[in-house]
Amino acid sequence: MMLRDRTAVAGVGWTEYAKNSGVSTLTLALRAIGSALDDAGIRHSDVDGVACHRVGDSVQAVLVAQALGIKDLRYHLDMFGGGGTSHQVVAHAAMAVATGMAETVVCWRAVNARSEFRMGGTGRAAPDALEFQYQLPYGYATPPQQYAMLARAWMHARDAKPEDLGRVAIAQREHARLSPRAMMRTPLDMDAYLASRWIAEPLRLYDCCLETDAAVAVVVTSAERARDLAQPPVLIAGAATGGGHTLFSNGRADATVSAAAELAPRLYAAAGIGPREVDVAQLYDAFTFLVPLQLEDYGLVERGETGGFYADGHASLGGLLPVNTHGGHLSEGYVHGLNHVAEAVTQLRGAAGARQVAGAEVALTTGQPGYVGGTCSALILRRDGDPVHSSGQATAPMGNEGNGA
Amino acid sequence: MSVHPSMDRDSTEWWASLAAHALIFQRCSECQTWRWPARAMCHACGAFAWRWQPASGRGEVASWIVNHHVFLPGVPAPYVVLNVRMAEQPDLVLPGAFEGPYDDPRLVIGAQVEAGFADCPGDPPAALLRWRIIQSIA
Numbered sequence: 001m002m003l004r005d006r007t008a009v010a011g012v013g014w015t016e017y018a019k020n021s022g023v024s025t026l027t028l029a030l031r032a033i034g035s036a037l038d039d040a041g042i043r044h045s046d047v048d049g050v051a052c053h054r055v056g057d058s059v060q061a062v063l064v065a066q067a068l069g070i071k072d073l074r075y076h077l078d079m080f081g082g083g084g085t086s087h088q089v090v091a092h093a094a095m096a097v098a099t100g101m102a103e104t105v106v107c108w109r110a111v112n113a114r115s116e117f118r119m120g121g122t123g124r125a126a127p128d129a130l131e132f133q134y135q136l137p138y139g140y141a142t143p144p145q146q147y148a149m150l151a152r153a154w155m156h157a158r159d160a161k162p163e164d165l166g167r168v169a170i171a172q173r174e175h176a177r178l179s180p181r182a183m184m185r186t187p188l189d190m191d192a193y194l195a196s197r198w199i200a201e202p203l204r205l206y207d208c209c210l211e212t213d214a215a216v217a218v219v220v221t222s223a224e225r226a227r228d229l230a231q232p233p234v235l236i237a238g239a240a241t242g243g244g245h246t247l248f249s250n251g252r253a254d255a256t257v258s259a260a261a262e263l264a265p266r267l268y269a270a271a272g273i274g275p276r277e278v279d280v281a282q283l284y285d286a287f288t289f290l291v292p293l294q295l296e297d298y299g300l301v302e303r304g305e306t307g308g309f310y311a312d313g314h315a316s317l318g319g320l321l322p323v324n325t326h327g328g329h330l331s332e333g334y335v336h337g338l339n340h341v342a343e344a345v346t347q348l349r350g351a352a353g354a355r356q357v358a359g360a361e362v363a364l365t366t367g368q369p370g371y372v373g374g375t376c377s378a379l380i381l382r383r384d385g386d387p388v389h390s391s392g393q394a395t396a397p398m399g400n401e402g403n404g405a
Numbered sequence: 406m407s408v409h410p411s412m413d414r415d416s417t418e419w420w421a422s423l424a425a426h427a428l429i430f431q432r433c434s435e436c437q438t439w440r441w442p443a444r445a446m447c448h449a450c451g452a453f454a455w456r457w458q459p460a461s462g463r464g465e466v467a468s469w470i471v472n473h474h475v476f477l478p479g480v481p482a483p484y485v486v487l488n489v490r491m492a493e494q495p496d497l498v499l500p501g502a503f504e505g506p507y508d509d510p511r512l513v514i515g516a517q518v519e520a521g522f523a524d525c526p527g528d529p530p531a532a533l534l535r536w537r538i539i540q541s542i543a
Contacts, residue, residue: 130413134442137410137525137533138502139480145470149488149500153468156514201471253495255468 004272007094008226008233009381011040011219012342017183017333020115021213026059029110030067032215040219041230042104044068047219049075049105051093053085053336057117058110068106075102083284083368084243086337087377091239093220103221109338110215118211119143131246143286144208146247146372148200150255151289155202157256158292158304162202165288166193167310169206169330172285174316176327178355183210184331207288209329216338218345227384234348237362238271238380240264243370259370260297263378268299271380273362275299278380280347280357281321282340282365285328291315294369295323298378317355325355337367341379348383408479409527415443418457424530426522430497432458439494462520463539464489467498469514471507483507487536489518501534511541 013035015021015028023031029052037044050065050073052058061078075096079085086109093105113119119142135141154160169188176182188206196205226233242263245252268274275298283294292306300321301309314320326332326343333339344363346352366378412420419442422429430441435452439460446453467490473483485503504521505512517540522532 130415131442133411133413133416135500136477137408137531138486138500139408139472139477139484140470140486140500142476144474145472145476145486148470149468149486152470153488153514156468198471198473200473200476253490253498255498 001098002270003091003094003098003236003239004270005235005237006098006223007220007236008223008384009090009218009236009341009345010221010226010229010231010233011036011038011042012345013037013039013217014181014339014342015215017181017212017214018114019213021112024059025057025110025112025116025215026063026067028112028213028215029059029064029108029217032108032110032217033064033068033106036106036217036219039231042219042221047104047106048072049093049096049102051075051077051079051089051096051105051107052109053079053081053089054109054111055080055082057113064108075105081375082373083286083337084370084373084375084377085367086284087239087341087365087367087379088241088375089338090218090220090236090341090379091241091377094236094239097220097222103225105220106217107220107338108215108217109336111336112213113334114211114213116213143372144203145200147287147290148203149247150371151207151287152202154256154289154293158306160289160292160307162194162204163190164292164307164310165207166190167307168285168288168291168315169193171310171316172324172328173331175322175325175355176331178317178353179326179332182327182332183212184327203287206330209286209334210331212333212335214333214335214339216335216342218338218341223384232349233384234345234381235384236379237273237382238267239378240267240270241375241377242266243374243376245370246374247371255371258293258297259376260294260366260378263376264298267378267380271382273380273382277362278321278364279360280325280344280363281323282325282328282344282363283323284337284340284366284368285324285330286334286368288330290369291323291328294366297369298364298366300364317357322357325352325357340365344379344381348381408477409525410531410533415445419443420531421529422457423522423532423534426532428460428462428520428534429457430460430491430493431455439491439497441497441499461492464491464518466512466514466516466518469503469512485512487518489536499534501536504535504537509538511538513542516541
């Protein structure tokens with residue numbers, strides 16, 4: 001049985017993005033879920049499955065289920081993991097619906113990542129991971145440091161310059177300026193980017209995502225049922241997970257290619273959609289360099305060509321492949337990957353307002369491409385209607401010649 | 406300049422060896438693949454038979470970072486953390502501190518380094534890796 005087009009995202013919801021929400025992660029989760037259910041036109045009493053991911057920083061899924069009044073929880077997923085698992089959560093919900101285990105599953109990520117649990121901050125307890133013992137004694141413990149280590153190797157291999165990362169931050173800031181939801185809406189230019197302080201070389205302040213108190217939720221149900229609900233359905237065309245190795249690789253000597261490179265062909269085959277058919281991409285961007293890395297590893301741009309792709313404006317609205325149209329984790333807010341799913345859905349509904357990608361029919365949305373958490377996941381979503389693509393083959397990446405546009 | 410390491414039941418011997426200023430890794434008794442961190446099974450062939458084996462202590466800089474922020478109390482900035490690819494096997498990569506200034510021009514990807522050891526106060530006795538450059542390509 002294939003998952004392709006059997007399920008849909010029927011609703012999306014957000015809380016406010018804040019530096020201090022003032023409420024519990026349980027309340028954040030319920031508010032986002034309530035917003036997503038309202039969007040879908042579904043009553044809370046119709047929800048029979050729950051799915052979330054967390055790293056010891058948010059409310060248990062079962063408590064959210066209880067608060068929703070679910071008496072017979074047909075599907076329950078409470079996954080340990082960070083951004084690499086964000087898209088797996090939605091994929092699992094889709095599998096539960098496609099196999100008949102549940103009819104309507106709510107997925108969410110709720111975190112007070114600024115006021116309660118700062119990923120990049122000091123003084124937090126070490127995460128529950130056996131490998132941290134080899135890092136902590138050296139003062140090497142947080143995501144900006146771990147990704148700086150990877151960024152250096154990638155920049156060296158691709159001969160990438162600081163300006164190449166700066167263009168990612170600036171392009172996403174320009175997108176965020178068009179979104180009322182985004183936390184960072186003041187203009188950013190290259191001088192300001194280059195002048196921003198070092199966090200962990202080669203990453204500067206503006207290479208790092210925001211720390212945000214927020215929750216995002218999506219409602220997954222069958223494509224058939226979604227067609228009777230309030231919003232145009234956005235089909236889950238394909239889903240894939242990957243990875244396995246971590247920073248301590250035991251099997252991957254080259255850190256400049258991520259787990260996404262192995263996942264991507266399976267993802268495109270699952271969806272029956274190739275990289276050239278992607279109209280808009282929401283790529284996990286805890287740090288700037290992850291965006292060009294994924295453009296390469298998802299076969300969207302040739303290796304070594306991402307700098308020119310950005311310099312030519314191809315990743316901006318109006319370009320060949322607009323990337324992170326909401327501003328991403330860098331400028332919209334950090335909701336650990338699920339806000340990328342929500343933006344992909346919004347684009348495919350044609351409801352993104354000033355930041356709408358004209359005619360967007362297919363979106364790629366991705367979680368963290370492996371490394372630190374060890375896993376990777378991604379989705380291809382598409383607008384409902386007749387399949388626009390039928391190749392089923394992963395086609396060649398875009399090169400300098402562009403995508404034929 | 407450091408924080409005393411915590412250990413688990415698989416890693417105790419590795420840390421004890423480091424405390425005695427010797428760098429060792431597990432090596433599969435069947436296929437001879439090196440591995441680190443300590444695990445019960447060989448990821449290459451699936452065998453459970455293994456031994457600790459002394460390593461050359463030499464490798465090359467796979468990457469490095471300069472930390473400009475106090476990420477951990479007790480570790481003042483700026484400071485360097487290296488990722489070193491061991492000479493024994495390309496996927497044997499481990500972090501450590503750097504013996505040298507944070508802006509050392511010899512510090513480049515591919516520079517040859519050798520393991521040194523810095524004793525770390527606390528109980529049980531412990532030491533941390535501190536890599537020194539033996540040949541730069543800069």
